Amino acid sequence: MLDLLQLTGKQRQFIELLQRQHVVESLRSLCVQAGFDFNFINGFLLSGALNSYVQWQEHTQRTWALTAKGEDLTGVLPGSLLADKLLQGQRDGGASPGGNRALLQAELGAAFSLHYGALRREQAVDLIDGDGEGTVAVLKSSVLGAFQQRQGVFEAIAAGKSLDASASSSLEWLQQQGYIVSRVETDYSLTVLPALQTLDLGDVVTTLTSELILSGQWRQADLKPYDIQAEVPDVAYGRPTILTQCIQRIRDIFLNMGFDEMSGYMVESAFWNFDALFTPQDHPAREVQDTFYLANPQTLPLPDDPVLVQRVKQVHEANYGGQWTEAEASRAILRAHTTTSTARRLHQLQGKDGKYFSIDRVFRNETVDRTHLAEFHQIEGVVVGELLSVRTLMGYLTYFYERLGFKDLKFKPTYNPYTEPSLEVFAYHPPSDRYIEVGNSGLFRQEMLAPLGCGEKATVAWGLGLERIAMLLYGVEKLSDLIGPDIQL
Numbered sequence: 076m077l078d079l080l081q082l083t084g085k086q087r088q089f090i091e092l093l094q095r096q097h098v099v100e101s102l103r104s105l106c107v108q109a110g111f112d113f114n115f116i117n118g119f120l121l122s123g124a125l126n127s128y129v130q131w132q133e134h135t136q137r138t139w140a141l142t143a144k145g146e147d148l149t150g151v152l153p154g155s156l157l158a159d160k161l162l163q164g165q166r167d168g169g170a171s172p173g174g175n176r177a178l179l180q181a182e183l184g185a186a187f188s189l190h191y192g193a194l195r196r197e198q199a200v201d202l203i204d205g206d207g208e209g210t211v212a213v214l215k216s217s218v219l220g221a222f223q224q225r226q227g228v229f230e231a232i233a234a235g236k237s238l239d240a241s242a243s244s245s246l247e248w249l250q251q252q253g254y255i256v257s258r259v260e261t262d263y264s265l266t267v268l269p270a271l272q273t274l275d276l277g278d279v280v281t282t283l284t285s286e287l288i289l290s291g292q293w294r295q296a297d298l299k300p301y302d303i304q305a306e307v308p309d310v311a312y313g314r315p316t317i318l319t320q321c322i323q324r325i326r327d328i329f330l331n332m333g334f335d336e337m338s339g340y341m342v343e344s345a346f347w348n349f350d351a352l353f354t355p356q357d358h359p360a361r362e363v364q365d366t367f368y369l370a371n372p373q374t375l376p377l378p379d380d381p382v383l384v385q386r387v388k389q390v391h392e393a394n395y396g397g398q399w400t401e402a403e404a405s406r407a408i409l410r411a412h413t414t415t416s417t418a419r420r421l422h423q424l425q426g427k428d429g430k431y432f433s434i435d436r437v438f439r440n441e442t443v444d445r446t447h448l449a450e451f452h453q454i455e456g457v458v459v460g461e462l463l464s465v466r467t468l469m470g471y472l473t474y475f476y477e478r479l480g481f482k483d484l485k486f487k488p489t490y491n492p493y494t495e496p497s498l499e500v501f502a503y504h505p506p507s508d509r510y511i512e513v514g515n516s517g518l519f520r521q522e523m524l525a526p527l528g529c530g531e532k533a534t535v536a537w538g539l540g541l542e543r544i545a546m547l548l549y550g551v552e553k554l555s556d557l558i559g560p561d562i563q564l
């Protein structure tokens with residue numbers, strides 16, 4: 076059935092074109108003339124939509140085209156030129172069929188041996204050397220005639236001309252030689268029935284304009300319904316950057332390990348970044364060479380838990396001596412690690428068990444180069460529970476890195492003010508055959524845990540570099556390919 080509302084613009088145009096004809100000999104040529112895509116119209120015809128309006132008959136036709144090898148001949152079949160000359164000589168009444176070799180060679184130039192070889196292969200000619208007066212003798216002039224015919228057929232195909240039945244043996248030969256290929260083409264002849272001539276296509280509105288709406292004309296209009304099956308152009312969607320993909324992957328690993336995600340603040344007080352982590356107020360990491368101090372705000376309030384602040388002060392003064400000042404602890408900074416989130420979380424937990432992770436941005440006053448930026452991401456993790464040990468810590472880290480494909484880890488003792496023991500983590504990187512530093516970890520000291528209200532529990536924790544992992548996993552060599560305005564998606 077023909078649903079007028081569903082017709083595409085091209086289909087309507089095609090019907091309008093048919094309405095002006097009675098018989099169409101070749102649908103292909105009609106499409107070429109009128110600028111329609113034959114396959115599209117063919118599909119329309121075969122869909123049966125026009126069944127009660129048009130009768131059609133299918134015709135198949137064999138056509139020929141030159142192959143690449145055929146194109147390479149640039150119009151001249153090997154053998155044909157020499158065949159021409161020899162036949163010409165015969166017609167001019169040469170005494171014996173054939174021709175003077177030196178003369179023919181002069182006429183054909185470098186192509187002589189090519190043409191001679193082609194004729195010789197079919198035993199049509201032979202070279203007779205009599206006293207240095209070489210002659211090309213014709214053995215079978217019928218083969219020479221065949222070469223001329225083949226040349227004619229070859230030219231006709233190159234020119235896209237039609238061929239008659241007499242071409243068949245030449246076609247077979249040309250195909251055997253690989254100069255031409257045949258194709259079968261389907262075409263249709265159509266008879267347009269009177270029903271189509273009288274068909275009223277009507278006016279279908281395909282675009283609803285504001286004019287149609289304002290004038291109220293839309294009420295009378297035949298609106299083309301939406302075709303929700305219609306194919307639409309592909310859209311190039313955005314996609315997550317490598318770093319975001321990496322974060323998502325790591326987040327999934329920790330969630331699957333039963334961790335909850337925690338978060339903190341990029342702008343922090345020195346208290347949560349250093350003091351709560353048992354880092355002395357004169358520690359070198361606190362200097363401006365390493366840490367970004369803010370001008371605005373210059374300070375942040377200390378936690379409104381006076382017991383916590385008091386205990387931190389006590390533990391610092393008892394162990395490091397000197398005076399612990401609230402002024403130093405109140406300074407506002409950009410957090411230098413995500414262990415700030417861990418400290419805040421431990422203070423909240425007050426000794427309850429839990430497993431937490433975060434993947435967040437940190438800031439350090441570093442010299443920027445290929446593999447260092449002043450801001451990067453840390454993968455922080457903390458586990459509070461019973462009977463936790465260095466083995467537990469190594470187990471978590473080994474499991475985590477294995478999920479990412481880093482099978483071989485090494486741990487090296489190091490020093491952090493807030494952990495004892497402390498372990499640096501190295502992962503084996505097969506492409507470079509090296510162990511690469513990927514993080515830092517340890518068991519929190521009592522001096523840190525007790526003031527936070529978690530003195531009873533063992534706590535293992537780590538801070539790992541995200542960018543390092545992303546570079547190793549995705550083979551990225553410069554950090555600027557990972558972060559910043561120049562990343563390629």
Ligand SMILES: N[C@@H](Cc1ccccc1)C(=O)O
Pocket residue numbers: 411412413414491494515516517536537538539
């Ligand atoms: N905060 C440490 C990592 C760490 C976290 C937790 C425990 C031990 C070490 C760093 O930035 O390198």
